[in-house]
Amino acid sequence: MLWPIDLIVLTFVIVTAVAAISVRDLLGTAILFSVYSFMMCLLWAVMGAVDVAFTEASVGAGVSTVFFVAAVFSTSRRTKD
Amino acid sequence: MKLLGFIIVCLTGTFLLYGTSDLPDWGDPNSPASLHLSNHYIEKAVAETEVPNLVTAVLADYRGFDTMFETAVVFTAGLACFLLLRDFKPKEDRYYRHVPTGVVLHFKDKARQLRVGTEFEAVDKDWVPSDMVIKTVCRILIPFIQIYALYVVAHGDFSPGGGFQGGVIFGSSFILLAISYNLKTLMKRVSEKFLGIFSAVGVLIYVGIGAIAMVMGGNFLDYSTLAPLLPVNPGHIRALGMLGVEIGVGIAVMAVMAIIYINIVSQGRHDEGL
Numbered sequence: 117m118l119w120p121i122d123l124i125v126l127t128f129v130i131v132t133a134v135a136a137i138s139v140r141d142l143l144g145t146a147i148l149f150s151v152y153s154f155m156m157c158l159l160w161a162v163m164g165a166v167d168v169a170f171t172e173a174s175v176g177a178g179v180s181t182v183f184f185v186a187a188v189f190s191t192s193r194r195t196k197d
Numbered sequence: 198m199k200l201l202g203f204i205i206v207c208l209t210g211t212f213l214l215y216g217t218s219d220l221p222d223w224g225d226p227n228s229p230a231s232l233h234l235s236n237h238y239i240e241k242a243v244a245e246t247e248v249p250n251l252v253t254a255v256l257a258d259y260r261g262f263d264t265m266f267e268t269a270v271v272f273t274a275g276l277a278c279f280l281l282l283r284d285f286k287p288k289e290d291r292y293y294r295h296v297p298t299g300v301v302l303h304f305k306d307k308a309r310q311l312r313v314g315t316e317f318e319a320v321d322k323d324w325v326p327s328d329m330v331i332k333t334v335c336r337i338l339i340p341f342i343q344i345y346a347l348y349v350v351a352h353g354d355f356s357p358g359g360g361f362q363g364g365v366i367f368g369s370s371f372i373l374l375a376i377s378y379n380l381k382t383l384m385k386r387v388s389e390k391f392l393g394i395f396s397a398v399g400v401l402i403y404v405g406i407g408a409i410a411m412v413m414g415g416n417f418l419d420y421s422t423l424a425p426l427l428p429v430n431p432g433h434i435r436a437l438g439m440l441g442v443e444i445g446v447g448i449a450v451m452a453v454m455a456i457i458y459i460n461i462v463s464q465g466r467h468d469e470g471l
Contacts, residue, residue, distance in 0.1 A: 166357040167252040186462040
């Protein structure tokens with residue numbers, strides 16, 4: 117097991133997850149969520165679940181980010197709270 | 198209120214972490230999950246199905262019924278997006294650009310409209326001059342993305358990939374076209390009718406293969422009964438059945454991704470967007 121990679125990626129997962137719910141700018145949240153998904157994809161790949169990593173990369177980091185950006189484009193960029 | 202929410206989140210997180218201490222270790226050979234079914238899959242799957250990728254064999258054959266309803270869930274998501282967001286009233290304002298001079302005309306009357314052709318083109322309200330570099334790069338890139346998506350679907354039996362991933366990649370090539378040109382360019386090539394029909398056809402292919410297996414005298418989705426229909430080695434028939442099912446999943450997911458994107462970005466009017 118490559119523990120330094122594991123540790124770095126896990127740190128990034130937690131940092132981006134906390135940042136994604138605390139940032140006020142919704143467009144920034146969408147991008148941070150994409151980074152989070154990509155880090156999860158790396159974690160799956162390190163654990164040997166390549167099929168899941170593939171799905172996470174295409175759906176989580178790819179298409180769902182586009183959907184979030186499209187939703188932000190159609191509504192407002194700032195949160196109310 | 199915020200403090201209460203924070204306390205609840207912390208408590209739930211603590212309980213969840215406490216719960217994980219009872220879970221078996223990662224890769225523990227004595228855990229219940231790896232004692233019964235896993236051994237059968239790992240030892241017999243290649244001999245029974247002739248599919249080298251175990252994940253595909255489990256997803257599309259042993260647990261085919263499960264995957265069928267996942268496809269149905271994706272189809273339902275597209276249908277829900279369509280029903281919630283679709284707005285059939287066209288916009289009152291129309292914008293046209295005179296191509297040789299670059300003058301933009303703004304029509305506020307619904308009855309008056311120009312014929313779009315070589316002389317005039319319809320443009321968005323927030324129209325920005327499209328960038329030559331982006332357009333050219335995307336035009337070159339999109340066919341390769343689509344070929345790669347087809348490869349992922351067709352090669353799902355042998356390497357990581359399959360219908361869901363391939364369908365998503367194919368759908369994202371449509372989204373790239375809409376982003377680099379505009380939404381009208383995409384709608385001209387893939388109409389709403391095409392996407393609606395294909396999202397249903399994908400699910401129909403999956404269920405149809407299962408139903409054919411039932412007609413041939415086996416269980417629902419038992420691909421081995423399809424052997425008399427196809428002139429192939431009977432041992433390889435399960436791999437072919439899985440391929441057919443994956444193609445169905447890919448078509449459904451591809452169409453649903455495009456439907457969701459188009460409806461969200463244009464607020465259901467299908468005219469202009471990101």
